[in-house]
Structures are given as C-alpha cells and as structure tokens.
Amino acid sequence: MTDFAATKAMFDLPAGMVYLDGNSLGPLPRAAAARVARMIADEWGQMLITGWNKAGWMEQPTRVGDRIARLIGAEAGHVVMGDTLSVKVYQALASALEMRPGRRVILSDSGNFPSDLYMAEGLIASLARGHELRVVAPEDVAANITEEVAVTLITEVDYRTGRKHDMADLTARAHAAGALTIWDLAHSAGALPVDLVGCKADFAVGCTYKYINGGPGAPAFIYVAPRHADTARPALSGWLGHEAPFAFDTSYRPGAGIERMRVGTPPVLALAALEAALDIWEMTTMQEIRSASIALSEQFMNGVEAACPMLTLASPRDADQRGSQVSFRFKNGYAAIQALIARGVVGDFRAPDIMRFGFTPLFIDAGDVDKAAAIIADVMNNRLWDKPEFKTRARVT
Ligand SMILES: *Cc1c(COP(=O)(O)O)cnc(C)c1O
Numbered sequence: 458m459t460d461f462a463a464t465k466a467m468f469d470l471p472a473g474m475v476y477l478d479g480n481s482l483g484p485l486p487r488a489a490a491a492r493v494a495r496m497i498a499d500e501w502g503q504m505l506i507t508g509w510n511k512a513g514w515m516e517q518p519t520r521v522g523d524r525i526a527r528l529i530g531a532e533a534g535h536v537v538m539g540d541t542l543s544v545k546v547y548q549a550l551a552s553a554l555e556m557r558p559g560r561r562v563i564l565s566d567s568g569n570f571p572s573d574l575y576m577a578e579g580l581i582a583s584l585a586r587g588h589e590l591r592v593v594a595p596e597d598v599a600a601n602i603t604e605e606v607a608v609t610l611i612t613e614v615d616y617r618t619g620r621k622h623d624m625a626d627l628t629a630r631a632h633a634a635g636a637l638t639i640w641d642l643a644h645s646a647g648a649l650p651v652d653l654v655g656c657k658a659d660f661a662v663g664c665t666y667k668y669i670n671g672g673p674g675a676p677a678f679i680y681v682a683p684r685h686a687d688t689a690r691p692a693l694s695g696w697l698g699h700e701a702p703f704a705f706d707t708s709y710r711p712g713a714g715i716e717r718m719r720v721g722t723p724p725v726l727a728l729a730a731l732e733a734a735l736d737i738w739e740m741t742t743m744q745e746i747r748s749a750s751i752a753l754s755e756q757f758m759n760g761v762e763a764a765c766p767m768l769t770l771a772s773p774r775d776a777d778q779r780g781s782q783v784s785f786r787f788k789n790g791y792a793a794i795q796a797l798i799a800r801g802v803v804g805d806f807r808a809p810d811i812m813r814f815g816f817t818p819l820f821i822d823a824g825d826v827d828k829a830a831a832i833i834a835d836v837m838n839n840r841l842w843d844k845p846e847f848k849t850r851a852r853v854t
Contacts (some may be wrong), residue, residue, distance in 0.1 A: 480815025483670030551692030560607035614644035623817030671731035695720035741781030749818035
C-alpha cells in the first residue's frame with residue numbers, strides 16, 4: 458500500500474494552500490532543487506563537455522523515457538523524451554500520415570486541446586496534399602472512424618471536462634478500419650493507468666509538467682509501437698535522431714527504433730528535475746493512484762454539489778468515464794476561481810465557463826478536499842467572487 462502521507466512530504470507545498478491544479482502544473486518535488494543544483498555544480502560545472510559521456514547526458518532521453526514507459530504501459534526502449542508536446546504531436550502525426558499515403562483524413566474531436574488541432578492544421582498546410590482535419594463531437598468519434606481516416610488524433614482525457622475516451626475500443630475500431638492511432642496522454646500520464654501495449658496503440662505523446670510534476674517546461678515524451686519503430690520516418694530529422702550523429706554525414710539516415718524520434722540537444726537540466734520527480738513515482742502504483750483519485754474526486758463532487766446549487770457538474774459522474782479532474786460550469790467561473798485562489802484553494806479556469814480542479818493523490822488528501830469544499834461553499838454562497846479585483850483577466854488563466 459502506498460504511504461500517501463510520505464509522498465505528500467516529498468513536495469514543497471506553500472503552507473495553507475490546497476493545490477488542486479497539479480493537472481496543469483505539478484508542484485515542486487523537494488529533491489528537485491538539490492538535484493538540479495548538484496547537476497549544475499558537479500556535472501555542468503566540473504565536467505563541462507565531457508558530461509555528455511561521463512554523466513550520461515546523451516542517454517538521458519531514453520533512460521527517462523523508460524521510467525515514463527512504466528507509467529503508461531509501454532514497452533521499455535520505446536519512449537523518448539524531448540521537445541514540447543505540441544512538437545511531438547506534429548512529429549507523430551507527420552510520421553503516421555506517411556504510413557497511410559492513400560488516405561487524407563485526420564480524425565479528432567472538439568474536446569481536444571487546441572494546440573493539437575493547430576499543429577494538425579499547420580502540418581496539413583505544409584504538406585499541401587489535400588489532407589483534412591475532421592473534428593467531431595467527442596461522443597461521435599467512434600462512428601466517424603471510416604476507411605477515409607488515415608489517423609485518429611485523440612486526447613484520452615478532455616482537458617476541460619475530464620471526460621475519458623475508451624482507448625482500447627477506439628484503437629480497435631481504428632485498426633479495423635485500417636487507420637492508425639495517436640493518443641495524447643497529457644491528462645492521462647500519472648493520472649490513471651494507461652495500457653499502450655494492451656490497447657495496441659500505434660503512437661502516443663504526452664507532457665511531464667502536469668501530473669508527473671517535472672516542472673514548468675519539462676520535456677515531452679513520444680512512444681512509437683515496436684512494430685512501427687524502425688519504419689516510421691521522423692518528419693523532424695534532427696541530428697540526434699540520425700543513425701550516427703557523430704559521423705556528421707551530409708545526409709540523414711534515421712536511427713534505430715525510438716532513437717530516431719529524437720531531434721536536437723536534450724534539455725539536460727530540465728530532465729534532471731524530471732528525474733527527481735520520477736523518484737516519487739517509485740513509491741506507488743498507477744492502480745493505487747487511480748483508486749485514491751476516484752475517492753478524492755467523489756468526496757469533492759459530493760461535497761461541492763451538496764453545498765453549491767449554482768454550480769453545474771461538467772465532468773462525467775461515472776468514474777470509469779472520467780480522468781483525474783472534476784469540473785463545474787459557472788457563468789462567473791473566472792472570478793470565482795480568482796476568489797478561491799485568494800483563499801488558498803488553487804484550481805483554474807478554462808473558457809468559456811469551466812472551473813477545473815485536479816485530484817492528485819501524491820500530495821492531496823481527504824483533509825485537503827474537505828477544506829477546499831468548505832471554502833468553495835463560502836465563496837459561492839456569499840458571492841465573495843463578485844468583486845472587481847477578481848474579474849480582470851490575466852494572461853494565463
Ligand atoms: C497541456 C497540453 C498541451 C500543451 O502542449 P505544450 O507543447 O507542452 O505546450 C498539448 N496538448 C494537450 C492535449 C494538452 O493537454
């Protein structure tokens with residue numbers, strides 16, 4: 458059994474704050490600061506260029522990728538770190554489209570995060586081969602997997618509502634129609650068990666600054682199924698994905714397997730912080746995280762719904778249909794979230810009217826949920842949000 462009091466103690470959380478936004482940016486693991494400082498002083502400072510060999514910086518993207526693989530049900534040796542999630546979406550999509558040259562449709566849904574859709578639009582424009590991005594309602598994805606579809610580009614858990622797709626079912630339907638699948642795990646990795654191998658996913662991508670707690674701008678990951686790993690052509694053919702980067706050939710030959718999905722120099726400092734965050738994941742299992750997350754989410758949903766009739770649940774009530782967040786709709790949601798943050802309950806707002814709260818058992822417990830629910834009841838029932846200072850929109854909401 459996971460000792461969640463022990464995992465909570467591994468984070469540096471501001472006193473008095475209930476942080477229900479680990480789904481957007483995970484908190485600071487206490488060990489990260491020392492880890493990064495040590496890396497800077499002993500490796501960068503003392504080893505300089507020799508750190509690439511001596512400190513293993515060059516293997517870091519696959520070494521860390523193997524640790525991520527354990528959280529997402531991937532085979533070891535098939536996940537690599539680097540770049541941002543938007544870039545990895547582009548790379549996976551470009552590779553997948555090439556593998557289905559006779560097909561023109563990319564299927565996604567309106568619950569997808571806009572960056573994924575924007576990257577698809579940009580790629581379509583660059584290819585200029587008449588591809589179409591078909592965006593349907595989330596509940597209509599299955600019915601739209603036809604033989605026109607080259608690839609499905611689906612985020613498993615909706616960033617606004619927390620609604621969760623059935624990865625096994627949609628992947629099987631895509632394969633039956635001859636299509637490939639790209640799963641975006643931004644709100645799944647570290648949030649719930651994922652079984653890429655069992656689902657036979659083709660590609661998966663995700664970020665590590667949300668539930669995994671790697672820190673702002675922590676690098677993304679990409680997974681390519683072993684059956685495609687030596688044939689998928691990495692559209693972003695950078696030197697570190699080359700078969701022999703230090704041969705400095707004038708033309709590109711893709712590296713073996715997942716190595717080819719590397720692009721340029723890895724973010725070594727950011728990966729060091731991420732490694733400190735991943736140590737905490739050794740203290741638990743995704744199954745235990747999931748049970749604890751469901752318990753916390755239900756406690757929160759029940760507490761808030763009982764006390765706040767003005768809030769409308771936007772997340773599925775059935776835990777099997779939900780990720781690790783609970784969202785409510787409220788017309789003045791932006792101001793309400795600002796008022797809650799002023800009271801130490803940190804959630805976030807997603808336009809047009811979503812108040813979003815993430816449940817992350819590594820550092821949130823039942824006492825936090827009771828405290829948050831009581832503060833939300835006070836702020837909502839006494840209209841404490843109805844003040845000019847809570848209504849001015851900041852750049853990041
Ligand atoms: C958070 C998120 C992103 C963000 O992409 P970055 O390139 O890391 O900024 C992209 N897609 C989804 C589905 C997300 O939830």
